[in-house]
Amino acid sequence: MEQYNKPISNDEQLQMALNRISKAVQGEREDELFYDYLIKEAPTTEEKTIIASIRDDERRHNRMFRRIYKDFTDEELPVDEEEAFEEPESYVDGIKKALFGELAAVERYKIIRRMLPGPYKELLFDIITDEMRHATMYNYLFTLNNTMKNSSLNNSFMRQKTDTTIDTSNFTPDDWVKYITPLVNRALAEAKGGINPEHLYQEFILAGVLIGLGKNPQEAIEQVEEWENTGTSKLLAMSKMNRYFEMQKQFTAEELAQYNGKNGKPVYVAVDGIVYDLSNVKPWASGMHFDVVAGKDLTAEFNSHHGIKKVLENKQKVGILI
Numbered sequence: 001m002e003q004y005n006k007p008i009s010n011d012e013q014l015q016m017a018l019n020r021i022s023k024a025v026q027g028e029r030e031d032e033l034f035y036d037y038l039i040k041e042a043p044t045t046e047e048k049t050i051i052a053s054i055r056d057d058e059r060r061h062n063r064m065f066r067r068i069y070k071d072f073t074d075e076e077l078p079v080d081e082e083e084a085f086e087e088p089e090s091y092v093d094g095i096k097k098a099l100f101g102e103l104a105a106v107e108r109y110k111i112i113r114r115m116l117p118g119p120y121k122e123l124l125f126d127i128i129t130d131e132m133r134h135a136t137m138y139n140y141l142f143t144l145n146n147t148m149k150n151s152s153l154n155n156s157f158m159r160q161k162t163d164t165t166i167d168t169s170n171f172t173p174d175d176w177v178k179y180i181t182p183l184v185n186r187a188l189a190e191a192k193g194g195i196n197p198e199h200l201y202q203e204f205i206l207a208g209v210l211i212g213l214g215k216n217p218q219e220a221i222e223q224v225e226e227w228e229n230t231g232t233s234k235l236l237a238m239s240k241m242n243r244y245f246e247m248q249k250q251f252t253a254e255e256l257a258q259y260n261g262k263n264g265k266p267v268y269v270a271v272d273g274i275v276y277d278l279s280n281v282k283p284w285a286s287g288m289h290f291d292v293v294a295g296k297d298l299t300a301e302f303n304s305h306h307g308i309k310k311v312l313e314n315k316q317k318v319g320i321l322i
Helices: 010-024 030-041 046-074 091-115 122-147 151-160 172-180 181-192 199-212 215-232 234-246 299-304 306-312
Strands: 268-271 272-277 319-320
Touching: 010 046, 010 091, 030 046, 030 091, 046 122, 046 199, 046 215, 046 319, 091 122, 122 181, 172 181, 181 199, 199 215, 215 234, 215 306, 268 299
Parallel strands: none
Antiparallel strands: 268 272, 272 319
């Protein structure tokens, strides 16, 4: 007798989605330890910032999953504090693991999205978009570090002690090309990661100038990064911020309007071009504080009330308003 697949009812489909959501939030504690490890091992401030932004997104995703689960079951998902964590063999191996983890999550979340009703599909779409962006970020970090790791010239030049002096007075043009090859490799890796050209040119041309003044490649790039991170160079710091924002989720006014705290949506507001998540701020829990409604550009409202911007301190930045 010919067999037919039994159609899945809406209730069965929803239960399958909830089971997958329950699995999606498992391992939260392990994930936190994993992010702590990557941030600790990341060799530059830029990489630490990127990983921390991904961690903050994942925390928000877990809150969203838990909210969806509670909306349908009126129950809280338990939090397991006893999860084990095994460190990767290296920072690069950790980045590689994270990259493939993000890609796998995209496929899992696509299935959940198909099973959920109505507005919850949009929540999953936002999560999936974030996961794809995270994969791009991790790919950039992996390319950057793997290129540096596999460069034999990087071992001989970029890892020199700062008190080691190389006599460049008799360098031929080819010697100079070989000498700066680690910087070229790094620049190529950053370019593949989508870094904006303005900052890329500033960063590495300055490093080249410093090499000409007597610094070795490692000292040169570290000096430029110090100028960036400390704000000694305002122009470098500004273009670096542009680089950071290019990696952030971009919201149009129409997209931002969806995040008004209604129907399980997060509470987002834009102030001075930055989009903040105020979902966990009690006065904003309903999506409205006094007569001010979330899901909008509230720059004027926040700037017109003395001290109100303090509510944004340490709040998660989820993107930029374009």
